[in-house]
Amino acid sequence: MTVLRPGVAESDPARDGAGRGVPAPPPPSPHRTTPANGTPHNSSSQQPNAGLVQLHESIAALFASRGQWRQAYHHLRSALDLLSSEQIEPPHVPEQLRNEVDRLRREHAEAREQSLRDSLTASYNRRYLDQRLVDLLTDQERRTTGGLAVALVDLDWFKQVNDTYGHLIGDRVLQRVVELLQDGLPEGAFCARYGGEEFVLVLPDIDAQTAVAVCEAARARAERFSWQQLASGLRVTVSIGLAHEPAPEQAGAPLSVDPQAQLLRADSLLYVAKQSGRNAVAYREGGRVRLAGAAAGRRAVAEPRVVGYY
Known part of the structure; x- marks a missing residue:
């Protein structure tokens, strides 16, 4: 009589003819789907850094609201770098983000120019x-x-x-x-x-x-x-x-x-x-x-x- 180990049936497909255990395939992930071509992909991780991008944008908006343009610009650049790292081709920058970067660039240039000007006469200082x-x-x-x-x-x-x-x-x-x-x-x-x-x-x-x-x-x-x-x-x-x-x-x-x-x-x-x-x-x-x-x-x-x- 064959003695079975607990939890293992004679017809268990995870065993081969020699009795060696073959690892069973992992259970399907609730986050993974298999498209028609049979190649699995992760629908929630097409952009694994998406959360970080949003975080940088939020921090940039906070700094911008306080007039801290240098810090805001730094976080927006970090968001763009994250987008670039996940795509072979140049990323499609959201219009809102592009406008924000352009605005911060202008604000930074104006702030620097003002720091070099005399406040009364507008001549250089x-x-x-x-x-x-x-x-x-x-x-x-x-x-x-x-x-x-x-x-x-x-x-x-x-x-x-x-x-x-x-x-x-x-x-x-x-x-x-x-x-x-x-x-x-x-x-x-x-x-x-x-x-x-x-x-x-x-x-x-x-x-x-x-x-x-x-x-x-x-x-x-x-x-x-x-x-x-x-x-x-x-x-x-x-x-x-x-x-x-x-x-x-x-x-x-x-x-x-x-x-x-x-x-x-x-x-x-x-x-x-x-x-x-x-x-x-x-x-x-x-x-x-x-x-x-x-x-x-x-x-x-x-x-x-x-x-x-x-």
Whole structure:
């Protein structure tokens, strides 16, 4: 008589003729179906990372609602990466997700731009000025045909404007001066607020003579502007100190890579413009300090402050 182990029948298909046990097929999964071609697939795991994608989208929406654009953008990028990892072809990005990514990109770009702008005048701020000057001074290839000019601009008697007309008019004067300084700047040039009523014009890829002409034109625009539009009896002028760094082949030596050195030279020349009667552009040519435009030849030129860079 054959002794059967508990739970095993003589006709059990899981046993072969030699009595060796053959593993029975696993029970069908409630989540698996077999299509007509006989190839099983998992209907609930076509995109196993779908839950993570939704989670990243939800977190991104939360960060975006708080104005934390960098974190929101990071989670949306993670969602896109998960979608890409599951498909051989480029994924079809849901329109809502695509719009959200585009919006966050714009918001991030705008936020960065605002972080580099002066809130009152919309000119660039000191942070941007310092970063850009380093880039320009170390970019030797951009100096192959021209040089780099830095002009320090200061409003004349601006304290009297605030004392006489009030700070609201003073703010409007600063805003209008920036507009006048930026009007007609060559391509690549920009205006930045240095502090208070001082501004910097940065003129890359420019020769010394053209730089003088640009600064003198800016000074003249400020002088000719009808300031009575802002307040009766108001008159505003600016003084400018211009320092030009020639191209390497013109100077015979590499450019200075210290932006503070060029700003100090411009500051010394601004002092000359102030001490020579204001409303003037002071620059150096052939080892001598000169005044540009109408101020040339009718004023005595003051001695520049010694800053150790001449």
